[in-house]
Amino acid sequence: xRPVSVLRAALLxxxxxxxxxxxxxxxxxxxxxxxxxxxxxxxxxxQTTTAHAAPYFEAFTARWPTVADxxxxxxxxxxxxxxxxxxxxxxxxxxxxxxxxxxxxGGVFPDTEAGLLALPGVGAYTAAAVAAIAFGRPANxxxxxxxxxxxRLFAVETPLPAAKPELKRLAATLVADxxxxxxxxxxxxxxxxxxxxxxxxxGACPLTVWCAGYASGQPGRWPLKAKKADRxxxxxxxxxxxxxxxxxxxxxxxxxxxxxxxxxxxxxDWSVSQADAAPPVAADWREAGAIEHVFTxxxxxxTVRTATGAGDFLWTDPDAALxxxxxxxxxxxxRGLA
DNA sequence: GAGTCGTGGAG
DNA sequence: TCTCCAAGACT
Numbered sequence: 001x002r003p004v005s006v007l008r009a010a011l012l013x014x015x016x017x018x019x020x021x022x023x024x025x026x027x028x029x030x031x032x033x034x035x036x037x038x039x040x041x042x043x044x045x046x047q048t049t050t051a052h053a054a055p056y057f058e059a060f061t062a063r064w065p066t067v068a069d070x071x072x073x074x075x076x077x078x079x080x081x082x083x084x085x086x087x088x089x090x091x092x093x094x095x096x097x098x099x100x101x102x103x104x105x106g107g108v109f110p111d112t113e114a115g116l117l118a119l120p121g122v123g124a125y126t127a128a129a130v131a132a133i134a135f136g137r138p139a140n141x142x143x144x145x146x147x148x149x150x151x152r153l154f155a156v157e158t159p160l161p162a163a164k165p166e167l168k169r170l171a172a173t174l175v176a177d178x179x180x181x182x183x184x185x186x187x188x189x190x191x192x193x194x195x196x197x198x199x200x201x202x203g204a205c206p207l208t209v210w211c212a213g214y215a216s217g218q219p220g221r222w223p224l225k226a227k228k229a230d231r232x233x234x235x236x237x238x239x240x241x242x243x244x245x246x247x248x249x250x251x252x253x254x255x256x257x258x259x260x261x262x263x264x265x266x267x268x269d270w271s272v273s274q275a276d277a278a279p280p281v282a283a284d285w286r287e288a289g290a291i292e293h294v295f296t297x298x299x300x301x302x303t304v305r306t307a308t309g310a311g312d313f314l315w316t317d318p319d320a321a322l323x324x325x326x327x328x329x330x331x332x333x334x335r336g337l338a
Numbered sequence: 339g340a341g342t343c344g345t346g347g348a349g
Numbered sequence: 350t351c352t353c354c355a356a357g358a359c360t
Contacts, residue, residue: 041356042356043357044356045355045356045357046355046356046357046358047343047344047345047354047355047356047357047358048344048345048346048355048356048357049345049346049347049354049355049356050355050356051346051347052345052346052347052355053355053356084344084345085344085345086343086344086345086346087343087344087345087357087358088343088344089342089343089358089359090343090357090358093358093359120358121357121358121359122358123357123358123359124357124358125356125357125358126356126357126358129356141356143355143356143357144354144355144356144357145355145356146356161339161340162339184356185356188356189356191356192355192356197348197353197354197355198348198349198353199349228352228353229341257342257343258342258343258344259343259344260343293344293345294344294345295342295343295344295345296342296343296344296345297341297342297343326344326345327344327345327346328344328345
């Protein structure tokens with residue numbers, strides 16, 4: 001028996017005993033999982049924790065049980081249902097992908113990695129994951145977990161992100177034909193729960209006999225990482241305008257860019273220095289404090305001003321607005337309503 | 339290749 | 350409080 005097959009068997013045995021039961025996984029012993037649900041869960045899980053994505057997955061599959069249902073949905077309904085999950089380009093691409101499957105593929109997902117890769121919002125990771133998990137095709141599924149496991153297993157001295165190609169090549173050496181759907185999930189589960197960021201739990205790991213990082217005595221040293229740039233700070237103003245019936249004035253943001261395609265509050269530009277920008281309509285504006293929010297590449301202080309008035313807006317009841325807004329605007333609206 | 343693109347939990 | 354970063358994709 002060759003070492004790679006022994007390593008694989010050790011990890012798959014561990015997975016059978018300790019793998020996480022996640023709601024979107026097909027129950028053990030059941031036939032192949034629904035490609036629609038596999039794809040939906042993988043998109044939701046991009047850069048997102050399982051705990052955060054899980055309720056969204058349940059809501060989406062209850063409301064849109066098939067890819068045809070999702071393809072037929074209204075854009076605004078899908079964007080509102082995604083509100084709070086972040087990376088809103090995923091929601092736009094999700095709809096585009098569902099409609100491509102419905103219109104160009106007869107309602108059936110492509111069953112090859114290359115076919116999947118051509119779909120909107122489906123990159124190298126997601127194409128490989130769906131091909132393996134939904135269609136049983138051996139694929140090199142590499143996410144942040146797998147990169148970390150490879151970096152430790154092989155003591156890779158190149159820092160991320162430059163190490164990505166090398167880590168992917170190393171992961172490819174472990175791909176084989178048996179249990180193709182379970183293999184990536186076993187690797188990712190190990191990375192999430194045992195070979196985790198920070199201090200790994202090597203006492204619970206089935207791979208220590210192969211692991212160069214473990215042998216070094218300092219497995220937490222990997223993966224090496226390049227220093228990140230500092231996060232700049234920006235400021236702006238958010239206006240909470242309400243009509244005589246108490247409804248809130250919202251605007252639809254442009255499709256591209258930050259929070260693209262989502263509804264939002266009217267705001268000033270978010271500049272480096274606080275600008276005393278002109279409000280969307282003339283009114284008796286009053287200060288209502290400020291909120292802080294942190295995005296991936298900048299942090300933001302948003303001053304909130306409130307008034308009563310009228311104008312050409314999307315007038316929305318406060319409860320509906322809070323449910324449909326991305327978090328930064330939900331915070332600002334809550335401040336304005338308080 | 340480097341920047342853009344959210345959010346919230348963990349340490 | 351602050352840093353990290355999660356089943357990444359796109360330009």
